Amino acid sequence: MPKKSITIALAGNPNSGKSTIFNNLTGTRQKVGNWPGVTVEKKEGHLTANGYRLTVVDLPGTYSLTAYSIEEIVARNFILDEKPELVVNILDASNMERNLYLATQLRELDTKVIFVLNMEDVARQRGAKIDGDKLSELLDVPVVFTVGNRNEGTEELLKTIISVVESDVELPHTRRVSYGKDIEEAVGELSEFIKDKTAETLRHNIRWVAIKLLENDKIVKERIRETAGLEGEGILREAELKRQKIREFFDEEPEIVMTERRYGFVAGIVKEVLKTVSDKRVDRSRQIDQILTNRLLGLPIFVFFIWAMFQMTFSLGAYPMSWIDTGVGLLGQAAGGILPGGLFRDLIVDGMIAGVGSVAIFLPNILILFFCIALFEDTGYMARAAFLMDKVMHLIGLHGKSFIPMLMGFGCNAPAIMATRTLESEKDRILTILINPLMSCSARLPVYILLAGTFFGARAGNAIFSIYVLGIVLAILVGRLFRSTVLRGSVAPFVMELPPYRAPMLKGLMIHMWDRSKIFLRKMGGVILIGSLVIWLLSSFPREVRFSMDYESEIAAINARYAVSMAEVKSELREEIVRERDRAVSAIEAEKAKEKMEKSYIGHIGKALAPVFAPLGMDWRASVAVLSGFVAKEIVVSTLGVLHAVGADETEKSEALKLALKKSGMTPLSAYAMMAFILIYIPCLATVSVIRRETNSWKWTIFSISYSTILAWGIAFLIYQGGKGIGLG
């Protein structure tokens, strides 16, 4: 059976996806050459379908069908002269207005057309919804949707092509641009005139020729001269008269008026078929972003949010904190009451309950902190923060993408360092990993809360906030330094995505908050428990020490002395004397405990370390606490508790620790230096092991440990000595 040959032309704006659709239709069976006489590429391909042999021609991309550019002339001449059975007009659906301009012009030619709305995916993404049925109805042309680069809709297009080819329905002449009464009259009269003069010789649609003549189209004019001979001159003269009339009437060149009319027609269609479902969320997001990512306001607002987060963490957390504190105290008392006195009771009460309890009281703070971070993430603000920080990150020689791991570092550095895997450049990754521990993780928060709460009173929130800022500033400085020395390189460009804002779901927030807080709880039962026990053991042994004085006989002497005075005074005053006696006895007992601690193993370790930390204003207890913090930074708190001999059976245990710290000779200045040290020095064990894994290098791991510890010492030294120098100590 001989196959019927059919030619199909693909027309459309440049970049509407014509070549893509062409490839989808024809596959590899294509031929590339030039259009005769010009250096415009011509592609031709073949396929068979339904017994037809289809030749598909990829026309040059054009925006219009005037005679101004070589591409337009090539495309138009092909349609006029080769008379393909069908013109398939590929439209970029995400750009309807511009693409329909060409479409309406094609519609004016006497050729069968199909509209292919390609890039449907892009349109949808932009929140545009196109009513294909409506468009089809308005212009009386079949409409097919495609996504060219995913080869979607090709089948449907092929089916439509076949059905249009097989139908012998004439293209209706209504449903096309109306140029308004005056021009339409001119078009009508000129058409009649042409018909009379040329009769059958002109092969084109007469209305179209009339329109083009009114537009002074040079190619159509030439053709009239060629085909109509002498009569042609008469037609052109008539056209010029009509043009003159239109020009007088509109005070404008006719082609301009007609172009405007076409645009008006297109605008009308667009209004009918295009619904910008302008995603309300996208719109609202844009409005919110005008403020939150504003060039001037964005950064101050971001800083405010972070500041508010820490204020909240501190002030809101204070209430449940004191409840837990009381609870732990009661538990310690109960355990102390039940268990028989001795080493085992001390281990449970002073080691376990006191150690874990001193960290457990920070659970509310950590929950609040993680709640805030979850809030930033779930609302979409986190991406804005990264966007805002892009410029700041460039100071380091990194881009905004590196900021997400940095922000996560506020929660916990270990997963944050794992999150650097999304960075493409190896150098960017290492740099981000190296400075990540400077983002103060939530484990360090209890230490700040204890120290700032003890020494800064109402300004504790500000003090803590400034430590976080210090971490960020150091990260920038250190990052710059490394970028220009050990990790030299430049930043690769990239696009930051800003997803629309969402109202957060409470359930989602809770889940995210809990996921991260779980780690904290698990740590309490694990490393913190073990760490506390080790510290307690080291501080409780050796059991027997040789005291520098006989505390027991001192106490006995006090008791005896008060017994004498008690006998002498009236009974009303006895109560007062008993209180006085107890105070004197506990002072001696505290002296004894202090000396015992100093002579324990941990005391020896601390005394050995003390000279290193003395220039930072830290005593031997603080030195030991810092050392123990390598296991997990929260342990610093429990170590301080143990070393200051704050037993778990004391109610308001954290108050007791605060009092002990104040008495130990620590000042606001040395407390602040210690906070800075805790911020900067060696990352915790878990983080170090993640660094080792993620850099896959001992060299970088050791580098990270040593640079941070040296830097910590240097900064704490500057703070303490500098502060003392200006009279703060």
Ligand code: GDP
């Ligand atoms: P032409 O200039 O009209 O020939 O356009 P091309 O076929 O070369 O396509 C231009 C670009 O748009 C190419 O990168 C295509 O991969 C892409 N493209 C084509 N169709 C679609 C589509 O439906 N959706 C999207 N997102 N991209 C498309």
Ligand code: MG
């Ligand atoms: Mg192309």
